[in-house]
Amino acid sequence: MSQLHEAVVRDPLVLGEKTYHQITEDVCRPVEGKANKFWWMAFTISLTAFLWGFCCFAYTVGTGIGAWGLNRTVGWAWDITNFVWWIGIGHAGTLISAILLLFRQRWRMSINRSAEAMTIFAVMCAGLFPALHTGRPWLDYFMFPLPNQFGSLWVNFNSPLLWDVFAVSTYFSVSLVFWYLGLIPDLATIRDRAITPARKFIYGVLAFGWKGTARDWGRFEEVALVLAGISTPLVLSVHTIVSFDFATSIVPGWHTTIFPPYFVAGAIFSGFAMVMTLLVITRKVLGLEEYITVQHIESMNKIIILTGSIVGIAYITEFFIAWYSGVEYESYAFINRATGPYWWAYWMMMTCNVITPQLFWIRKIRRSIVASFIISIFINIGMWFERFVIIAVSLTRDYIPSAWAMYHPTFVEVGIFIGTIGFFFTCFLIFARVFPVIALNELKTILKRTGDQFLKRHE
Amino acid sequence: MFTFSSKTRNIIFALMAIGVIAIAYGFITNPARAWSSLLHNAFYFNAIALCGLFFVAFNYVAQAGWAVGFIRVPQAMAEFLKYGCAALLLIFLFGHHDLYHWTHKELYDPASPEYDAIMAGKTGFLNMPFFIIRIVLYGLIWAGFAYMIRKNSLQEDMEGGLEHYNKNFKLAAIFLVLFGITSSTSAWDILMSIDAHWFSTLFGWYTFAGLFVSGLAMMCLLVIWLQSQGYYDNVNNNHLHDVGKFMFAFSIFWTYLWFSQFMLIWYANLPEEAAYFQVRWENYKLLWILNLFINFLAPILVLMSRDAKRQKQILVVAGLIILCGHWLDVFLMVMPGTLGSHAHIGLVEIGTMLGFLGLFLFVTFSELAKAALVPKNHPMLPESLHHHI
Numbered sequence: 008m009s010q011l012h013e014a015v016v017r018d019p020l021v022l023g024e025k026t027y028h029q030i031t032e033d034v035c036r037p038v039e040g041k042a043n044k045f046w047w048m049a050f051t052i053s054l055t056a057f058l059w060g061f062c063c064f065a066y067t068v069g070t071g072i073g074a075w076g077l078n079r080t081v082g083w084a085w086d087i088t089n090f091v092w093w094i095g096i097g098h099a100g101t102l103i104s105a106i107l108l109l110f111r112q113r114w115r116m117s118i119n120r121s122a123e124a125m126t127i128f129a130v131m132c133a134g135l136f137p138a139l140h141t142g143r144p145w146l147d148y149f150m151f152p153l154p155n156q157f158g159s160l161w162v163n164f165n166s167p168l169l170w171d172v173f174a175v176s177t178y179f180s181v182s183l184v185f186w187y188l189g190l191i192p193d194l195a196t197i198r199d200r201a202i203t204p205a206r207k208f209i210y211g212v213l214a215f216g217w218k219g220t221a222r223d224w225g226r227f228e229e230v231a232l233v234l235a236g237i238s239t240p241l242v243l244s245v246h247t248i249v250s251f252d253f254a255t256s257i258v259p260g261w262h263t264t265i266f267p268p269y270f271v272a273g274a275i276f277s278g279f280a281m282v283m284t285l286l287v288i289t290r291k292v293l294g295l296e297e298y299i300t301v302q303h304i305e306s307m308n309k310i311i312i313l314t315g316s317i318v319g320i321a322y323i324t325e326f327f328i329a330w331y332s333g334v335e336y337e338s339y340a341f342i343n344r345a346t347g348p349y350w351w352a353y354w355m356m357m358t359c360n361v362i363t364p365q366l367f368w369i370r371k372i373r374r375s376i377v378a379s380f381i382i383s384i385f386i387n388i389g390m391w392f393e394r395f396v397i398i399a400v401s402l403t404r405d406y407i408p409s410a411w412a413m414y415h416p417t418f419v420e421v422g423i424f425i426g427t428i429g430f431f432f433t434c435f436l437i438f439a440r441v442f443p444v445i446a447l448n449e450l451k452t453i454l455k456r457t458g459d460q461f462l463k464r465h466e
Numbered sequence: 467m468f469t470f471s472s473k474t475r476n477i478i479f480a481l482m483a484i485g486v487i488a489i490a491y492g493f494i495t496n497p498a499r500a501w502s503s504l505l506h507n508a509f510y511f512n513a514i515a516l517c518g519l520f521f522v523a524f525n526y527v528a529q530a531g532w533a534v535g536f537i538r539v540p541q542a543m544a545e546f547l548k549y550g551c552a553a554l555l556l557i558f559l560f561g562h563h564d565l566y567h568w569t570h571k572e573l574y575d576p577a578s579p580e581y582d583a584i585m586a587g588k589t590g591f592l593n594m595p596f597f598i599i600r601i602v603l604y605g606l607i608w609a610g611f612a613y614m615i616r617k618n619s620l621q622e623d624m625e626g627g628l629e630h631y632n633k634n635f636k637l638a639a640i641f642l643v644l645f646g647i648t649s650s651t652s653a654w655d656i657l658m659s660i661d662a663h664w665f666s667t668l669f670g671w672y673t674f675a676g677l678f679v680s681g682l683a684m685m686c687l688l689v690i691w692l693q694s695q696g697y698y699d700n701v702n703n704n705h706l707h708d709v710g711k712f713m714f715a716f717s718i719f720w721t722y723l724w725f726s727q728f729m730l731i732w733y734a735n736l737p738e739e740a741a742y743f744q745v746r747w748e749n750y751k752l753l754w755i756l757n758l759f760i761n762f763l764a765p766i767l768v769l770m771s772r773d774a775k776r777q778k779q780i781l782v783v784a785g786l787i788i789l790c791g792h793w794l795d796v797f798l799m800v801m802p803g804t805l806g807s808h809a810h811i812g813l814v815e816i817g818t819m820l821g822f823l824g825l826f827l828f829v830t831f832s833e834l835a836k837a838a839l840v841p842k843n844h845p846m847l848p849e850s851l852h853h854h855i
Binding site for chain 2: 014332
């Protein structure tokens with residue numbers, strides 16, 4: 008019925024004239040089959056990086072954060088940069104699952120599952136850094152407002168750092184629930200197709216006894232909508248509060264009112280870049296090109312242009328207002344970014360974040376898979392440098408020149424960063440083997456509106 | 467086809483007459499007050515028109531189909547831009563001395579006791595010729611894109627085909643980029659430079675968020691009014707529900723930006739930034755608090771439930787609240803800077819508002835009467851006609 012009214016200008020989102028059964032087959036194949044050589048290679052590399060990071064982590068716990076390159080002037084550098092970078096990456100998943108759901112964007116269907124999984128792994132990586140930065144991570148439970156019997160109440164409710172604890176942990180829990188909720192019907196599909204008893208049992212437990220009745224689906228959709236409503240302000244709040252960590256201070260370059268929305272836009276920007284990096288590989292390796300189509304890639308690239316341009320406008324706004332304000336310190340902070348000892352980090356950030364995504368204005372480039380992949384890597388790098396420029400470079404030179412210092416990272420903190428990347432990819436690779444990477448049951452609901460055989464019919 | 471009835475026309479002329487009288491009364495009693503009121507309302511209604519164009523543009527670029535059925539309404543709203551920008555330019559040319567402290571020459575004369583080193587540092591941006599160039603540019607860009615997009619849309623009615631749709635898609639994308647820049651810079655120019663010492667990087671986006679909500683509310687009210695006159699039977703509760711969602715969501719978004727800007731300035735408590743809120747807190751406490759209540763609590767409570775967003779009466783109430791609330795928000799952005807501590811909402815302010823409202827409605831209705839209310843050859847129209855959520 009409704010599929011008949013689809014506008015002629017819309018392109019199909021499911022190619023290859025799929026039937027419902029074929030969708031199930033295609034999506035379940037990686038879960039049910041054996042891993043190929045490429046998967047094992049990627050897994051070995053990721054695991055090695057993860058183990059290397061784990062050694063550096065253990066070294067830090069053993070010796071204290073003196074093992075890092077921080078000094079009295081620069082108290083936050085590589086570690087907090089990583090924290091913000093990973094949290095930012097963790098934004099795309101919930102944006103895709105929640106905000107795009109509210110906006111009824113059908114192209115989210117093929118990509119939301121892996122984006123949500125990625126979100127969860129990214130937030131786990133992010134959480135490590137502030138936890139470790141406390142110096143004595145075994146006492147981190149004092150970050151929560153414990154009852155006084157535990158020792159006197161330690162937390163400072165006026166501090167955005169504490170708000171961060173709440174924001175990030177809430178975000179993590181809601182994202183996890185959202186992700187898992189979506190998985191339930193698909194896990195039941197795998198359960199029903201299982202041929203070994205062990206598989207049947209494990210997926211049976213994971214599927215929570217899903218039957219697929221109309222009542223099950225009714226409740227499923229209701230909960231999804233409620234969670235989308237909760238997650239939407241959450242997506243904005245997390246990076247907003249991360250930005251408060253900086254903007255509530257009076258450090259020149261940190262204290263600026265545009266930070267909250269600008270950080271959110273930057274987070275979505277970097278998150279989409281990471282989704283792009285992962286999906287370009289995933290669709291190829293798992294043979295899902297007919298589900299994650301060029302159309303999907305183009306849509307993601309459009310979001311990248313939008314958020315990248317918002318970030319670009321924010322950069323220029325900050326720069327302009329620093330001059331316009333007439334505040335000497337503020338103006339200097341920005342001149343120092345562009346021309347000071349860390350000029351290369353600034354220009355790295357400007358090139359990767361402001362210039363490269365603008366290439367997506369060209370239709371050929373935003374529909375090219377290779378170009379999308381390369382540009383997404385550029386953005387990942389650029390967004391890391393953005394945080395480094397904001398956090399570390401601002402700290403190296405603040406009010407009193409006698410306190411100025413340089414920051415040099417040690418192999419330990421770089422190692423931990425590499426370790427989190429290893430952890431992230433290890434988790435993602437395992438995810439791609441044990442869970443369906445496409446929300447297959449949800450995808451079936453849009454097949455008759457967006458499948459190529461249906462769209463062709465009324466053109 | 468909409469007919470601009472003589473009854474409606476007469477009511478609108480009455481509004482405009484009230485406006486003229488109020489402005490004249492203002493100029494006789496207190497010219498600075500009259501200028502401030504003119505600036506306030508010219509900016510406000512111009513921004514509503516701009517949001518009409520923004521709505522049209524992002525619907526093209528996002529390939530949204532549901533709103534096509536009534537897209538002629540925001541299109542017609544955007545036609546006010548040329549008058550709004552002209553009004554802003556005239557107000558600046560003749561009223562700048564009363565409105566913009568930075569236009570006073572003695573601030574830049576080192577020999578003068580009024581010399582202000584900070585202001586002297588800003589002359590590269592805040593100077594008369596450059597300011598006038600910018601206002602003219604805004605007018606050309608905004609009114610120009612409104613004209614081009616509408617022209618294509620009207621031709622599409624005659625000729626059909628995808629050519630005009632594709633053209634408008636491109637125009638809309640270019641407009642959005644320019645809008646991204648000009649929506650911020652125009653807010654700095656027209657509003658932020660009133661308090662010339664003060665600065666806030668978020669100010670442009672904050673202003674935009676408030677005005678986007680107002681634009682949506684105006685669009686919603688116009689569509690509902692047209693329905694009450696027997697037009698738009700293709701628009702049903704599903705469409706209004708979506709408009710309601712937008713009003714709800716962007717009211718919260720406005721509050722988010724309000725809070726971000728205020729909280730960060732309050733928390734850091736740097737004198738050069740906090741001064742802006744200090745003045746408003748001391749002299750306009752009631753209005754300042756009311757602003758937050760009207761623009762945050764009222765929409766969130768009224769529009770929270772699904773049923774509310776599907777009922778015309780409730781949407782009308784919410785729309786009126788939002789329009790009044792953001793009018794008050796702009797009042798609080800303008801008046802403390804131009805009139806100091808003794809501005810209030812009186813006959814001049816309300817009269818000027820009614821006058822501008824009349825002008826705005828006159829332009830919008832005249833434009834609506836010129837073309838079909840439903841763009842019959844828009845490729846997305848079938849989706850809008852069968853919209854169901």
